[in-house]
Amino acid sequence: MRWQNQRRSSNVEDRRGQRAPRMGGRLGLGGLILIAIIAFVLGENPLALISQVGGSSGPAPAQASQPAANDPAAEFVSVVLASTEDVWNSLFANAGSRYQEPTLVLYSGMTQTACGLGQAATGPFYCPGDLQVYLDLSFLNELERMGASGDFAVAYVIAHEVGHHIQRITGTEQQVREMQSRLGQRQSNQLSVLMELQADCFAGVWAHHADQAQNLLEQGDIEEGLRAAASVGDDHLQKMAGRAVQPEAFTHGTSAQRMEWFRRGLQSGSANSCDTFGEAGV
Ligand SMILES: [Zn+2]
Known part of the structure; x- marks a missing residue:
């Protein structure tokens, strides 16, 4: 990518x-010592246990800082995020609405x-509750x-x-959660797959416009994206984990499906082409 x-x-x-x-503040010293002992016996991380006992919801810590200069990985992430802002700001504006970054x-x-x-073990994720994308850079090695x-x-x-953020601010995510609360596990998983494939398609839409506006893509970039889409397909992940492939347990879609939807967004450059739900008859 030409991102510098x-x-x-x-x-x-x-x-x-x-x-x-x-x-x-809910745990006294006695509680902390008890947790340290339990953690020692179970061989678990005491911090993880404390968060389970103490409750882990609530707002994130207030102290925040921008990445320092001379930090190529963080700078790269920042450039990509800026590019998604530019693309979605303009696509939302074209549709007569405003993009919330x-x-x-x-x-x-x-x-x-x-x-x-x-x-970090869960990989990058989006939290609809605080509208934030969370990324541990060690995931890049994992990838x-x-x-x-x-x-x-x-x-x-x-x-x-x-893409998941867009699903949140447009109300798709809430609609899907609502439907899932009334469905069994299997159908609920199918809806999760459609959400994931739509996010892949949105990633393709971004790549389409980023390349047009910023000439961001270099030879081989699309193949990299497709390989990434394939490598995080559920069938691939299940095989890597040494398990038999079980389509009904899929929550992200197969490698082929993920590549297909990424490609659709990439070719059309239109979020309207990402109606995974309509296509599945939902
Ligand atoms: Zn996802």
Whole structure:
């Protein structure tokens, strides 16, 4: 990607190196010692236990900072986020509405979110409760391990999470959650798949416009994005985990489906082409 001389977003919050979560005031010294003992016996991380006992919801810590200069990975993330802002600001404006920009939180290990304790092990995620994308940069190594390397693979992942933000601010996410509350596990999983595929399609829409406006894409970038989409397909993840592929347990879609929807957004450049629900007859 040609990203070096592009605008950086002011919506990146850097929580790396912060100790999280903060300990709540609800646990006395006795409680903390007890947890330390239980953690020792169970071989668990005491901080994780404290957050379970102390309750992990609530607003994120207030202290936030922008990434320092000379931090290429953080700068790259910031450029990608800025590019998603430019693209979605203009697409929303064209549709006669206003885009509410999300914040991207960089963290290491774990961090407090309105959706509970965010942990690096879960990979990048979007929390609808605080409208923030959470990214632990160590995930980038993980992505590489899963067979998706390169800067555009990372950009695809960020654009996908921003896709979930769009689902939130347009009301799709709430509609889906509401339907899921009335459905069984299997149908509920199917709806999750449609949400994920739509976010992939939105990532493609972003890539389409980012390339037109900023000439961002280089030879091989699309292939990187497609490889990333394929490597985070449920069938691939299940195989990597040594399990048999079970389509009814899918919540993100197969590698082929993810690549297909990313490609659709990329080719059309239109969010209207991302109606995964309509196409599935929902
Ligand atoms: Zn997703």
